[in-house]
Amino acid sequence: MIFPTFSRITDFLRLPKKGITVYAFYGPSGTGKSYRAKFIAQKLKARALIDDGLLIQDERIIAGKSAKLEQNYMGAVRVALFDDKEHRDWVAKAILSHHIRRILVLGTSEKMILKITTRLQLPPPVKYIRIEDVATPEEMDEAKRSRQIEGKHVIPVRSYEIRQKDKSYSKIFVDSIRIAVAKKPLLAKLFGIKQQAEVEKAEGNQQSKLFEKSIVRPAFSIYARKNISHASLARLTLDYTAQFDSEIRMKKLSIKNGPSGYTLTLTADMPFNGAIADMTQKMKDFVIKMIETETGVLIEELFIVVDKMLQPRAKPVI
Numbered sequence: 001m002i003f004p005t006f007s008r009i010t011d012f013l014r015l016p017k018k019g020i021t022v023y024a025f026y027g028p029s030g031t032g033k034s035y036r037a038k039f040i041a042q043k044l045k046a047r048a049l050i051d052d053g054l055l056i057q058d059e060r061i062i063a064g065k066s067a068k069l070e071q072n073y074m075g076a077v078r079v080a081l082f083d084d085k086e087h088r089d090w091v092a093k094a095i096l097s098h099h100i101r102r103i104l105v106l107g108t109s110e111k112m113i114l115k116i117t118t119r120l121q122l123p124p125p126v127k128y129i130r131i132e133d134v135a136t137p138e139e140m141d142e143a144k145r146s147r148q149i150e151g152k153h154v155i156p157v158r159s160y161e162i163r164q165k166d167k168s169y170s171k172i173f174v175d176s177i178r179i180a181v182a183k184k185p186l187l188a189k190l191f192g193i194k195q196q197a198e199v200e201k202a203e204g205n206q207q208s209k210l211f212e213k214s215i216v217r218p219a220f221s222i223y224a225r226k227n228i229s230h231a232s233l234a235r236l237t238l239d240y241t242a243q244f245d246s247e248i249r250m251k252k253l254s255i256k257n258g259p260s261g262y263t264l265t266l267t268a269d270m271p272f273n274g275a276i277a278d279m280t281q282k283m284k285d286f287v288i289k290m291i292e293t294e295t296g297v298l299i300e301e302l303f304i305v306v307d308k309m310l311q312p313r314a315k316p317v318i
Helices: 006-013 033-043 073-080 085-097 110-119 137-150 159-165 167-172 230-244 276-295
Strands: 021-026 048-051 054-057 060-064 102-107 127-130 153-155 173-182 208-216 249-257 262-271 299-310
Touching: 021 033, 021 110, 033 048, 033 102, 033 153, 054 085, 060 085, 102 110, 137 276, 230 249, 230 262, 230 276, 262 276, 276 299
Parallel strands: 021 102, 021 127, 048 102, 262 299
Antiparallel strands: 048 054, 054 060, 153 208, 173 208, 249 262
């Protein structure tokens, strides 16, 4: 296919893109939109999406540059809004050349999405979907914690794309996750129930489809690490351990500074309840979450060493 020369492409791109259906998916920054974007797009039968400056189709980067590569927050915002004319012309041309008919646009608000669609010469969205429609408050809070404390962001493309696309992407790449999405869940009530974006954990299920997402840590999200004294950290660990279970007796605690946070090793006597592994995991998750929420520091790891099993206290007879 032959396209107009670059000198004529600007006028070409100003023409409204007929036959394209646009959907909007919006919500506050860091609440899990990119994590759920592919699921929403699949339900809308939209193979393409716009997210943070990128045009993505079938888990591949088709055009654009990611806001995650910017060194500061304001630079990231400008990229996400397609402030640069060459950037938006690049993406607008790719939308036409790939004959995209349905597209999901992500943003923090309806206003932001309208600004993006206008700059890319796309029609207004025919449907707006809020993050609150597909995620519980607890899920959004967990996503915010990962963003604020760990600086982790999701790009809804395969890790191969991130690592091979450009050396700049490989510098911010952290990990990848694979999720299995049921092929036909809740078709009759797509946007009517909470947690409809939940994924199936069993990847071997033949009734599910696998998607891969990349986890990155952009330069603008890496703040100077907050420091806290070991004494204060020990006091908080003791307080939250007692809050989790008052029968736990903390005997020893060692604290080490890591590359971006702290590693704790806690030795304790714990009440025997027949499920010690489950109890220690719940205690670990609780203590880490409470410390990070209160202080803003990152707990890289909490190791729990059980020194002695205690008989649980007998409940008083009423």
